[in-house]
Amino acid sequence: MNGAFSIGATGLRAQERALGITANNIANMNTPAFKRSSVRFSELMGPGGGAAGGVSALEAATVFAQGDLRVTGQPLDVAVDGEGFIEVLGADGRSLLWRGGTLSVGADGLLATADGLPLHAMIRIPEGADRLTIASDGAVAAVLAGDTTPTELGRIDLQKVDDPSELTPLGGGLYRTTGEARAAFATGEEGLGVLVQGAIEGANVALSNEMVALMLMQRAYAASAQALQAGDQLMAIANGLRR
Known part of the structure; x- marks a missing residue:
């Protein structure tokens, strides 16, 4: 499989998980004593031990900061x-x-x-x-x-x-x-x-922080999608050369 496909797919999955965690934080802004969760990302190792295997979203960590x-x-x-x-x-x-x-x-x-x-x-x-x-x-x-x-x-x-x-x-x-x-x-x-x-x-969720996180996720998601698109274009070129 083209490496771009693997990197792009893992990136999309990681941002999808992060989006779900952030959405849950926002949905519970008015829930008494709710503690927000923060997702942690980890770089995946590529073939041969290289660092080109994409990124993965680890388990969400609960942030126990005091709410107002x-x-x-x-x-x-x-x-x-x-x-x-x-x-x-x-x-x-x-x-x-x-x-x-x-x-x-x-x-x-x-x-x-x-x-x-x-x-x-x-x-x-x-x-x-x-x-x-x-x-x-x-x-x-x-x-x-x-x-x-x-x-x-x-x-x-x-x-x-x-x-x-x-x-x-x-x-x-x-x-x-x-x-x-x-x-x-x-x-x-x-x-x-x-x-x-x-x-x-109150919940220890700050809407401004969650919106910033959403914008960063959107850009990361778009970058992963572009990696998939680039991989698709390379495969199309390779298939054309074979003809």
Whole structure:
């Protein structure tokens, strides 16, 4: 096969993958606590160990930079201002990590995510409780029926992940840990940040950066297409000489 065909084809495939990642970033600009992904490219080796084999798009890496905090004033909205995660229980009972969002109170009274996944801390809100507060250190309190002073109901501890790049995103600000990404309880004093009640963390996606990336992809895609076209023209010339 003409080398131009191989180089052009790998380039087109790489830019197609990069385009899908960038499109996903843009589509989730308004998703609370969404973390953008960044594609990494690798040069392919050509025949004989040469560097003329084209380019390949590697697996996308999640960028865990902090998103802007948007104040909502809603008592059940909570954001993590820092690098920590909130542990929740998945539908299968396994622990998941959550970057925060809108909480809900389940039928059993347990604090849960908006999708109904209970917090690992298993904090129960008694019926009739009022004025729910979540302190920066995670202490949850409310004024119980018949009382006038708040009662502490539990604490939301942040978790530390030693290698966030190994987390598997599940959507909705949820992540699953792997064997390489071990999580452990830690405090805000250890650099994990604090909880902010009445706020939502926005996506860490900057539209201007994503549009620049799209323009670069467009030019790279066009260059790969031209390589294919040049290869086709060379094959046409070669076939003409054979006649």
